Amino acid sequence: MKYKFSKYKISNSVLYDIDVEDDDFYPITLLRxxxxxxxxxxxxxxxxxxxxxxxxxxxxxxxxDDLYIYSNDYGVQFFDLNTQKQDADLVLPHDTFIDFLKDFKAFVETNS
Structure with a gap:
């Protein structure tokens, strides 16, 4: 999974944005x-x-309320709440999502 973080200053707040290279991973972008x-x-x-x-x-x-994340021993499941699907929009292994979150945390720390 390839991704890029960016930040935008809007008035007095900062918006963290996430772009993914592969559209299959679009639920990750709902974390912005x-x-x-x-x-x-x-x-x-x-x-x-x-x-x-x-x-x-x-x-x-x-x-x-755009994204619901459910994690269990199977993996991490992402549900886009803007759709009416019953099944997860994305399922990732724990380590893949944890690595992403560590990168995101470092970006937020640097840009806060």
Missing amino acids: FSYWTPQIIQQLIDGVLSTKDSDKEYKYQTEG
């Missing part, structure tokens, strides 16, 4: 918002990690 902090991203990382190799579940819904 201004409320991200390194601490919130770390909570998401910790939540996903808690489900890897365990019977735990972790659920996260983005601000604005």
Whole structure:
């Protein structure tokens, strides 16, 4: 999965944007918002990690209700809430999403 982060200043807030090279990964772009902090991203990382190799579940819904993330021992599933699909729009292995989140966290730390 190839991606690029950018930031845009709008009035007094900063919007973090995510572009993906492959359209199959578009649900990741729904993570673009201004409320991200390194601490919130770390909570998401910790939540996903808690489900890897365990019977735990972790659920996260983005601000604005566009994206629902569900993680269990199977992997991380992404549901675009703007569609009416019952199935996940994207499923990633834990490590792929964790690596993405670590990169995103570093970008937010650098650009906060």
